[in-house]
Structure formats: C-alpha cells, structure tokens
Amino acid sequence: MNNLMRLKEWLMNHYQLVLIAVIALFVIFKFLFIGADSEHSNIEEDTRKEITQEASQDKDVKSEMTKSTQDININKSVTVDVKGAVNFPNTYNMKSSDRVNDVLKKAQTKNDADLSQINLSEKLKDQMYIYVPVKGEKVLKHSTNQSSDNKVEVNINTGDKAEIEKLPGIGPSKAEAILQYRETKGEFKKIEDLKNVKGFGEKTIESLRDYIVLN
Numbered sequence: 001m002n003n004l005m006r007l008k009e010w011l012m013n014h015y016q017l018v019l020i021a022v023i024a025l026f027v028i029f030k031f032l033f034i035g036a037d038s039e040h041s042n043i044e045e046d047t048r049k050e051i052t053q054e055a056s057q058d059k060d061v062k063s064e065m066t067k068s069t070q071d072i073n074i075n076k077s078v079t080v081d082v083k084g085a086v087n088f089p090n091t092y093n094m095k096s097s098d099r100v101n102d103v104l105k106k107a108q109t110k111n112d113a114d115l116s117q118i119n120l121s122e123k124l125k126d127q128m129y130i131y132v133p134v135k136g137e138k139v140l141k142h143s144t145n146q147s148s149d150n151k152v153e154v155n156i157n158t159g160d161k162a163e164i165e166k167l168p169g170i171g172p173s174k175a176e177a178i179l180q181y182r183e184t185k186g187e188f189k190k191i192e193d194l195k196n197v198k199g200f201g202e203k204t205i206e207s208l209r210d211y212i213v214l215n
Helices: 002-013 015-074 100-107 172-185 191-196 202-208
Strands: 077-084 090-095 128-132
Touching: 077 100, 090 100, 100 128, 172 191, 191 202
Parallel strands: 077 128
Antiparallel strands: 077 090
16 A cells, blocks of 8 residues: 555656656657558558559550551552553552552553543552553453452453553563564463563463463
8 A cells, every 4th residue: 555655656746757758658659560551551552653654664665566567567568560541551669558549640641541440549459450441441340450359361362462461560562572472473372381472481470370361
C-alpha cells in the first residue's frame, strides 16, 4: 500500500516527464511500423508505375512497327505493262498505291482511246497488263485491265501486228519479228518455236506461255 502511494505521488510530481515519455513512445511506434508500411506502399506504387510505363512503351513500339510495315506494303514497287492506244507503250515502275489512271497519264492516251472500257480507279498490281482500246474497238472486258488471274489470249499464227503487240512485253519490233518468221518458216507448231525468233529467250517465252494460243 505504501509503495502504491509513493508511485502515485511520484507520478503526480513528474507527470510532465511521463507525458513526454508516452508521446515519444507513440512517435517511435509510428515511425517504425506505420512509416515502414507507407514506404513499402510507395515502393509498390513506383513499381506499378514503371511496369505500366514499360508496357505503354512496348505498345508504342509495336504500333510503330506495324505502321512501318503497312507503309512499306502500301508503297511497294510494281511493274505494269501498258499497250494499245497510248503514245508511249511500255512497262512502267509504279507504286502499289497508284491507280490505273496514274500510269495512263505517263503513257499518254491517244485522242481516239476509249477509256470507257477501262477501270481507271483500279489499284495497280505487279505484272499487271493494261490494254487501251481505240474507239469502236471491241475487246473482251478482262483484256483491258489485267492481273495474273485474267489473261488476254493471242493467236500468233493468225493475229496481225496490232494483236500480237497486245501480248505483255511485246513491242512493235518483236511483233514484226514474229510476222517475219511466220511468213518465211510457216506457222508455229509449239510455243517453244519462238526460240527461233530473234529477241525471244526462255524467260520471255515462259512469261508468254499463258497468253499465247496456236489453234
């Protein structure tokens, strides 16, 4: 009982020290536990931000690569053969994003060209063959704008110079050479006989195989 009284008296005389001690213990507890939890939370938040930022950067890189690939495909170089009622029949190197109208501007259509039979808005394809008919000329619809799926057929045993020139890659000189061979040697028995005509090698003959008929 006397000890309790002494403790009570001591606390009353030193209550300020006791209060300071309690406050100090509270601050230490908060720093050790609450502060540590807060620091851990901050670390986790920073980690989440870094992961999100890296994911966003990866997405941007992939998007840029996809865009670059699309640009390459859009601007791919294609070779187009233009024949018929044009001032400059030739093969032209164009872009796959170009239209038939673009290549005809380079070839310069003649005044008597019948453009109503041609799809001027069609996009160009590699190895495309475009034949421009003159007004009044009747041609198969698929023989004007051509891709590898639709091919014009020319009989080199009966066709005249103008018809033979409709073949892809055949200009006036090669068409004339075919006519001269036909006049001196007779009809072509097989497509391989073109090897006997000046200017026709294996590659040229192979490229014409699907366009030539001999009947």
